[in-house]
Amino acid sequence: LQRMKPVTVVSSGAGDTGSDRPGDKVPTRFPQVVLFLLERKMGASRRAFLSQLGRKKGFQVEEVFSERVTHVICENNCSDEVRTWLHSQVGGRTSAQPLDISWFTESMRAGRPVEILDRHKVQEQQIDEAEVVAFSVPSYACLRRTTLDNHNPVLTDALSLLAENAELSDEDGRGVAFRRAAAVLKALPEPVTGVTQLRGLPCLGGHSLRVIRDILENGASSEVEFTKQSERFKALKVLTDIFGVGAKTAERWIRDGIHSLHQLQESGQTLNRAQQAGLEHYDDLKQPVTKAEADAIGEIVEEAVVSVLPGAQITLIGGFRRGKLTGHDVDFLITHPEEVLSLQGFLLYQKTTRNSYLEAKDGPARPASNMDRFERCFSIFKLADAEKRGTKQTENTPEDTCRLAAHSRWRAVRVDLVVSPISQFAFALLGWTGSKLFERELRRWAGHEKAMSLSSHALYDNKQGRYLKATSEEEIFTYLGLEYIPPSERNA
Ligand code: UTP
Numbered sequence: 496l497q498r499m500k501p502v503t504v505v506s507s508g509a510g511d512t513g514s515d516r517p518g519d520k521v522p523t524r525f526p527q528v529v530l531f532l533l534e535r536k537m538g539a540s541r542r543a544f545l546s547q548l549g550r551k552k553g554f555q556v557e558e559v560f561s562e563r564v565t566h567v568i569c570e571n572n573c574s575d576e577v578r579t580w581l582h583s584q585v586g587g588r589t590s591a592q593p594l595d596i597s598w599f600t601e602s603m604r605a606g607r608p609v610e611i612l613d614r615h616k617v618q619e620q621q622i623d624e625a626e627v628v629a630f631s632v633p634s635y636a637c638l639r640r641t642t643l644d645n646h647n648p649v650l651t652d653a654l655s656l657l658a659e660n661a662e663l664s665d666e667d668g669r670g671v672a673f674r675r676a677a678a679v680l681k682a683l684p685e686p687v688t689g690v691t692q693l694r695g696l697p698c699l700g701g702h703s704l705r706v707i708r709d710i711l712e713n714g715a716s717s718e719v720e721f722t723k724q725s726e727r728f729k730a731l732k733v734l735t736d737i738f739g740v741g742a743k744t745a746e747r748w749i750r751d752g753i754h755s756l757h758q759l760q761e762s763g764q765t766l767n768r769a770q771q772a773g774l775e776h777y778d779d780l781k782q783p784v785t786k787a788e789a790d791a792i793g794e795i796v797e798e799a800v801v802s803v804l805p806g807a808q809i810t811l812i813g814g815f816r817r818g819k820l821t822g823h824d825v826d827f828l829i830t831h832p833e834e835v836l837s838l839q840g841f842l843l844y845q846k847t848t849r850n851s852y853l854e855a856k857d858g859p860a861r862p863a864s865n866m867d868r869f870e871r872c873f874s875i876f877k878l879a880d881a882e883k884r885g886t887k888q889t890e891n892t893p894e895d896t897c898r899l900a901a902h903s904r905w906r907a908v909r910v911d912l913v914v915s916p917i918s919q920f921a922f923a924l925l926g927w928t929g930s931k932l933f934e935r936e937l938r939r940w941a942g943h944e945k946a947m948s949l950s951s952h953a954l955y956d957n958k959q960g961r962y963l964k965a966t967s968e969e970e971i972f973t974y975l976g977l978e979y980i981p982p983s984e985r986n987a
């Protein structure tokens with residue numbers, strides 16, 4: 496910009512279309528300076544306001560881009576973007592200079608076009624920031640489609656570990672916050688490369704952002720590394736990995752100086768039946784369950800159920816229904832027109848809980864039979880080796896073969912059996928497919944946005960004061976005003 500002497504010229508023509516009122520003309524003081532404000536990113540209303548301000552200060556501010564324009568004012572645009580835009584205008588016949596909004600505001604303050612310094616030029620360096628995909632994600636996980644194709648596993652593993660640590664430390668609020676943050680990253684279509692990309696994303700609190708920044712900038716988060724190494728976290732993990740041991744019990748044992756399985760065995764602590772079984776089958780239960788094993792158990796369960804209960808339906812639920820290839824257990828939903836289920840001979844351990852919901856007076860279903868009172872059975876299942884059970888299993892890896900040879904004959908697998916009367920089937924199916932966060936978010940959506948209460952038994956409309964019947968998951972999504980999300984996209 497050449498130093499310019501203010502000249503008073505009464506502006507006319509296209510240049511003053513933005514003038515407030517006819518006759519309210521401010522004389523143009525800088526005839527060699529013709530400004531144009533780029534609306535992209537700045538927004539129409541801010542552009543209109545700034546244009547007005549410029550004219551009041553005696554600048555020529557054009558409404559429409561033309562060859563006359565000498566300065567293009569941009570906000571948050573990168574130079575490439577502006578260059579491309581300029582090229583698309585007036586056939587590229589322009590020598591207008593792209594300038595950052597800071598030049599404009601400083602000039603307004605000075606009441607004259609200030610000298611153009613480097614910092615006023617549209618920064619090349621902004622390319623990084625502006626070119627990155629600005630992600631946009633709805634805040635409820637049940638509004639998002641989250642497949643198993645996670646593009647940010649390092650970040651989500653770190654946040655999940657902090658979530659787990661919080662949950663094991665009786666800090667559920669913090670646990671949920673980390674789970675939500677991890678779930679948002681799982682829904683992103685690409686790997687995150689810089690924190691600037693995360694601007695405007697929901698559920699990312701200061702703490703989660705700090706962890707993400709550490710990993711992006713230093714390759715690791717000191718908090719995550721510290722937690723992983725901490726004796727307390729390691730002990731909590733080992734102990735709660737025992738079937739039947741929750742955070743409270745583990746905490747008590749740790750206070751008694753028990754940090755390992757060996758110390759637990761030596762300690763003479765009384766273990767309940769579940770914990771005894773859990774300890775006995777510890778190594779087996781730590782091994783992930785494969786889809787092939789899940790299918791084999793499914794066949795046995797189905798055969799057993801159908802033999803005593805013709806017409807019963809068995810559905811694979813939990814992670815396997817969402818398309819996971821391995822799991823920590825196998826979950827089945829059994830729905831039945833009538834009663835009695837016997838899997839005697841297959842269950843190494845089992846505990847059933849009642850369907851307390853049926854006791855509710857105004858519930859959607861009366862207990863049709865004794866079977867309805869049995870809602871859930873946590874069990875440890877005795878699964879024969881593939882050769883023994885004679886199923887056509889896919890080939891074992893050398894590692895599997897080695898393990899099977901050493902172990903031989905059978906392995907223990909955690910199996911959860913959920914039973915629901917047919918009237919609650921759709922709710923049970925939706926409620927037990929997961930993921931846990933997806934379920935939590937569905938209930939939060941129902942309660943906060945729809946004044947409804949959703950459980951794995953029913954959907955209650957608080958405004959209408961009645962239960963809403965459904966025979967499919969799709970119907971439940973419709974009641975909730977949600978687009979249907981298939982199980983494979985519920986991996987939040
Ligand atoms: P799981 O804990 O088995 O999770 O619970 P998962 O998604 O199948 O994962 P892995 O592969 O086994 O590790 C299955 C679903 O059952 C419901 C949740 O919706 C969960 O996603 N569930 C589980 C409950 O509602 N309550 C419980 O106490 C446990």
Ligand code: MN
Pocket residue numbers: 813814815822823824825826
């Ligand atoms: Mn499961």
